[in-house]
Amino acid sequence: MSNPLLELAGVNLSFAGNTVLDNVDFTVGRGVIASLIGPNGAGKTSLFNCITGFYKPQSGSIKVDGHELMNLKPHKVTQAGIARTFQNVRLFQQMTVLENVMSGSHCRSKAGAVSAILGLPSQRREEAMIRAHAIECLEFVGIADEMDRDATNLAYGHQRRVEIARALATRPKLLLLDEPAAGLNAGEKQGLLELIGRIRDELDISVLLIEHDTGMVMKISEHINVLDHGVMIAEGTPKQVQANPKVIEAYLGQEDGEDLL
Numbered sequence: 001m002s003n004p005l006l007e008l009a010g011v012n013l014s015f016a017g018n019t020v021l022d023n024v025d026f027t028v029g030r031g032v033i034a035s036l037i038g039p040n041g042a043g044k045t046s047l048f049n050c051i052t053g054f055y056k057p058q059s060g061s062i063k064v065d066g067h068e069l070m071n072l073k074p075h076k077v078t079q080a081g082i083a084r085t086f087q088n089v090r091l092f093q094q095m096t097v098l099e100n101v102m103s104g105s106h107c108r109s110k111a112g113a114v115s116a117i118l119g120l121p122s123q124r125r126e127e128a129m130i131r132a133h134a135i136e137c138l139e140f141v142g143i144a145d146e147m148d149r150d151a152t153n154l155a156y157g158h159q160r161r162v163e164i165a166r167a168l169a170t171r172p173k174l175l176l177l178d179e180p181a182a183g184l185n186a187g188e189k190q191g192l193l194e195l196i197g198r199i200r201d202e203l204d205i206s207v208l209l210i211e212h213d214t215g216m217v218m219k220i221s222e223h224i225n226v227l228d229h230g231v232m233i234a235e236g237t238p239k240q241v242q243a244n245p246k247v248i249e250a251y252l253g254q255e256d257g258e259d260l261l
């Protein structure tokens with residue numbers, strides 16, 4: 001792929017001698033919706049953790065827009081243009097929906113600590129801009145009318161949307177969604193499909209998702225990568241991946257394999 005947005009080369013990750021990612025090469029293009037799939041324990045979330053600076057691979061290279069991310073702290077990775085949501089929703093407790101989303105924008109805050117403490121006009125102006133942008137993000141995901149509610153009291157599907165809004169508030173180039181459909185009902189899944197499409201089409205953000213709902217993956221993805229036991233075993237269009245014998249073998253015996261095959 002020429003000029004990819006995200007490019008991983010030779011990424012190796014192990015814990016106490018157990019290989020989790022084995023020489024992984026992986027790219028995500030610009031303006032795409034892509035998926036990373038694979039059986040349980042394949043290393044998908046670990047790969048997200050490496051990209052976002054939560055895990056430190058032993059070797060390899062991870063670049064976004066040509067900038068090396070290896071050894072950067074998570075907030076620096078966010079500043080470089082990568083945002084994520086988590087497998088299990090992680091919202092700040094005792095904070096409103098709006099405050100949760102504003103926390104995403106603060107990674108790009110320019111006002112220094114002194115002006116923040118003193119409440120200087122520059123800081124107040126920036127805070128107002130952060131608030132306005134957070135509201136825009138909540139409007140985009142369709143839950144602005146719940147902005148003043150305690151985030152963790154929302155219905156589960158809406159909590160997932162708060163997480164997505166918070167990720168959007170960081171103004172990413174690439175959004176990583178870790179099992180965004182988990183725990184959603186059929187109607188909510190359809191809504192999520194539409195939201196992901198709008199994120200790419202209207203905000204020009206590339207999306208990479210880890211998802212076990214293979215029906216959804218096949219419907220929405222333009223490109224799919226398949227990880228098995230830490231090894232990238234296949235990639236291609238949904239049709240190509242579905243017909244790949246290595247993928248069929250990896251999924252045999254898996255509950256969620258039936259949908260894929």
Ligand SMILES: Nc1ncnc2c1ncn2[C@@H]1O[C@H](COP(=O)(O)OP(=O)(O)OP(=O)(O)O)[C@@H](O)[C@H]1O
Nearest residue numbers: 015019020038039040041042043044045046047087
């Ligand atoms: N911090 C850690 N310490 C030790 N082992 C870890 C750590 N994080 C992940 N692993 C191991 O790495 C392997 C891959 O786990 P990972 O969660 O990345 O898989 P996954 O493909 O996301 O699985 P699932 O689809 O079930 O969520 C597992 O064997 C897991 O136990």
